[in-house]
Amino acid sequence: MLEVAAVNSFYGKAHILFDVSFSVGKGEAVALLGRNGAGKSTVLKSILQLVRPESGKVLFEGRDITRLPPHRIARLGLGYVPEERRIFADLTVSENLEVGRQPARTGLPLWTPERLFELFPNLAERRNALGGTLSGGEQQMLTIARTLMGNPRLLLLDEPSEGIAPVIVEQMARTIRALKDAGVTVLLSEQNLRFARTVAERALIIDSGHIRFDGSFVDLEADAEISASYLAV
């Protein structure tokens, strides 16, 4: 479904990603793990071409999307949920959802505000509130709901468990599993190993812009050294 091949990315002259390669299969849920500053967000941005890789390729469903403008990539069915949430603060919850709306895709259920309000009941009560007035957890749900309005086949989630209350984290995990069951492929970045393990079956570890590990969580736990050297405990 997604193939990242030898991607090198820069911010100005700072080399951030070094020959990053991995792939995500259809229906999989993969966690991209790494410490703060390891390059997780940059990987996701490089997939969506919000950061243009200097070299390397990104293939989505066999199609080369490197250098395509981000809106074309999004329309192919790649949904991106940014780490900073980036809610439109002056728009209501419903209007935020409207911005994300894209036509239905074959083979996938069509997301409507009503269905999303079922998935995120807290949002339903606040549908006419301005985005800027939502709590952190509500904003996190809104940013996911907004991206789902585009009916993505592949969802990129940047640290969805960051900075929200433990109850909401659990709700988030259930939501991600429900999405997976509905047929959405998921690639999420995480620092929180425990959370990642409850939603994903495969782990990638990135450190200083290099992929250091690619395998199942079972293998990862067997190799105590890896988690110790590349993950914050």
Add this chain to the structure above:
Amino acid sequence: MGLLVAQLLAGLANAAALFLVASGLSLIFGVTRIVNFAHGSLYMLGAYCGYTALQYLTGPLGFWAAALAAAVAVGLFGLLVECLILRRLYKAPELFQLVATFGVVLVVQDLTLMLWGAEDLLGPRAPGLDRAVMLFGQPVPEYDLALIAVAPLVLLGLWLLMTKTRAGILIRAATQDREMVGALGINQSLLFSGVFFLGAALAGLGGALQLPKGGADLTLDLGILAPAFVVVVIGGMGSIGGAFVAAVLISVVNVFGVLYLPESTLVLMYVVMAVVLLVRPHGLFGRAELQAGPPAAGIPDRPLAPLGPRWRTAALALIGLLAVLPLIGSDFALVLATDIVVLALFAASLHFMLSLGGLISFGHAALFGGGAYAAALAVTYAETPMELALLLAPLAGGWLAFAIGWFCLRLTGVYFAMLTLAFAQLLWSLAFQWTEVTGGDDGLIGIWPAAWASDGTVYYYLTIVLGGGAILMLRHLAHSPFGYALRAARDSEKRARVSGIRVDRVRLAAMVVSGTMAGLAGGLFVFSKGSVFPSALEIARSFDALIMVFLGGVDALGGPLVGAAALTLLQDWLSRLESWRLLLGLAVIAIVLLAPTGIAGFAGRLLRRREAS
């Protein structure tokens, strides 16, 4: 009572066109982050297009149809400008966008002249609305009442568009975070083009609706620009409701000003603006910038280096050439060279704050003209000798810069730029309207150099010594700890603060240095011309400075000199041609699109490449 109501209604009627222009400007800025200097030109085009459309469409319905046709025509023109020029500049530094839209101003001026001629066109009366009705015993034109109704209708229409349609929701979302809108699958180019069409059409409608009140002439473009900026700044950038409130406020203040303070009508608007901004720095309905835009002026990616041997030779050769010019050149060459040195100092002073400090000023003429007027006033009223006047000019420039900086530096980026423009216009209004002191449009004349310097050659040398010395001093400052602090503050305000730099003070000091040098340039200018007019303070002069800095290349320290020479020679050469504005405008646009590092930057790159190979 009756008179008061009549004045109030006249003010409200005037607000209509101003609101239309300002709302378009605000809309375009909100979404694309481009400050469209050509917006006044779109307004002017609207007036001319409306005039032409009215030749074919008659009757009451025809009048409104003509206004709409003009709006659509101007909207399409705006779309063309967006697609051909601005679309390539969305990620470019603000200075480039600005220079490009100013290129469009020049092009439109000449195109309008070619198509409609130099004569002012008298606006036809609106059929069916050409009489006056009596209200409280005062005649009020029917057309004024129509305009008073139109503005809220347009506001209502825009409000419906922005809140009830998908397009409007997308526009509002893009105003807050355009990258995210793109990441959600929205084609930004389409959205930007649509917004540009809408904004341009609003300006065009404003121009056409103003026809029965003011007609069409070639000064409409820059004439509406400053008030429109003031309205956008007072209302809050990107806020349409704010533009409405501010347009009404300014227009009403203005008509009462005409009644009670006829001498200060132009100044009044800026006083209102200053008061509003003191209380609300981002305008009535504006908010602070959420995301940082692209760098203000193109950050040099190389550290500043002292002159290499090759450049040092070139500089020495130039100095030698300037020294012997009186022996080999004609009188005219001497005049031209004096002009170039004065302008180079003017440009270098802007370059100092713009390139090193990241502070883009749209109103640098305030400091140049301020120095010029200070010298001229001292000579006229106190018979000050030239030597003393040439000392007063930089002092005045420095003080003005301090005052303006104190006000404007509380804001950054485009807000800062617009505010500086407003202050320059404030000074211009003073020079223009305070006739008893400044001579108004007739200026101050008879400001000649002292006897010992009255010879053209001597004054030329004086200019070189003072102007050249000042430029060298600016260069020296750029390499001093002060210059480094200034650049550190530009590159990362936060990091600069952490390392103990007092960013606000450093910036204010940079403005004072810049103002001092611009003031000196103004002083030298007055004595070389023997006179000063309000044109020393006008918008076009501020733009000359920006264009020179741009032509020379932002990140080349020698750029201002190259830019001044290029602009002076280009203008001298082009002004012999019929449509020099058109050519200059096209040249400027071409340079922005093709050689954005400027002439000096371009040459420098060629040289480095040669040295490398």
